[in-house]
Amino acid sequence: MSDAPGRLPSLNGLKVFEVAARHLNFRLASEELGVTQGAVAQQIRGLEAELGVKLFERLPRMLALTGEGRAYIADVRRALEIIARATDGLKPQPVRLTISTTPSFASKWLIPRLPDFTSRHRDLDLHILATDRMSNFQADGVDLAVRYGRPPFGAGLAVELLFEQETIAVCSPRLMAGGEAPETAEALADYTLLHDAHNFWPEFIERHFGESPQAAFKGISFNQTSHAIEAAIAGQGIVLANSNFVAQDIAEGRLIRIFEAVMPGPSDFYLVWPRYRKSLGLQTVIAWLSDEAKKERERAPS
The missing domain is CATH 3.40.190.10 (Periplasmic binding protein-like II)
Incomplete structure (x- = not known):
């Protein structure tokens, strides 16, 4: 048994039909599609000829869907939505990274710097978990932590000094x-x-x-x-x-x-992350945080 779809009408014609049915106006449809009003009318006439049914009633000041048009548009919209969702699913999704910090570090140091990072790394989706409680890398889904303390912080954890207190x-x-x-x-x-x-x-x-x-x-x-x-x-x-x-x-x-x-201070600020967790996104965030701390040290008066 063949899995090939049956005969399909013009997909471009179906798209024009959906827009025209939404506006019930060829002029408004042409503005949304960026084509002339005549091109919209031509696409609709071609689709009607291909299907062998009339989809619109041409009234003096507006359009109205025929019975066949009303029945057809519901299935056409569902089909176009399925195609749109399938197409979106092909696009690379942003990599989500969770950073655990103290609330004060988040508000006074990290958050003011985030616009610069997000503008340069749109492929990374950062989630800031600001809490005084020490987050668990596994249970809380944390990828990177900024911790105030002294190493060692635990077996299997990589550590890098961010800045001193x-x-x-x-x-x-x-x-x-x-x-x-x-x-x-x-x-x-x-x-x-x-x-x-x-x-x-x-x-x-x-x-x-x-x-x-x-x-x-x-x-x-x-x-x-x-x-x-x-x-x-x-x-x-x-x-x-x-x-x-x-x-x-x-x-x-x-x-x-x-x-x-x-x-x-008795403690300093460190970047901490599981040694086994290696990804380009994680390394990008670590390098950015380290670079921001370095730039601040260079700006500080001697």
Whole structure:
């Protein structure tokens, strides 16, 4: 038994018929198809001749489908939709990659850089999983993680240093308008200190001023570093933050450094991924993240 389809009418004629049936107007059909109105009418006449039935009633100001036309258009539309879906299925689908990060890293470092990446790599579909919970590569379907810590992170994992934790003190220029940065821990107590979950302020004060903080400090605490940074931008106080997280805000004048001191952190930011997971898409993302971190280091003042 032959699997060949039966006799098919002109596929171009069927396409013109579908558009004309949708508009019930040859002029509008011609505008959608980018051909002349006469060409549309000619295609319809040819299809009607080929089928041996009349598909349209030509009324004074519009068209109307005949009974045969109404019955035929439903099957023609289904057939064209099947062809369209089959054609779309032949196109290469974007490669989906899931990146696990902390919420603060995602909002203050990664997301501002994504437009550049997506414009150059339209074949990659990134999914950002922003959570403070340590994601599982298998259970959560994670391809690449940005982790704050110290290696080793686990057996079978590849690791690459993205950037070091360098903590600096920043605030809105409005907060220091007309004044100088506090030179003692007691003077710092006149300002509101913005804390995140790391609570680096006691260590920073001791390192920078050479004394343990004795004064009573006003403070606001946030569970996310990014929220503390946004509060600083809004002029609500001074925040300690990773220099990489606030570099763009400093460059664009939303924040200023008030001390030259840089405090290294107990941990750094690393790219982590399963050794066995090798793909061109994954290597492209790793190389891009590494390059972005390198460019930021080169832009940083010495």
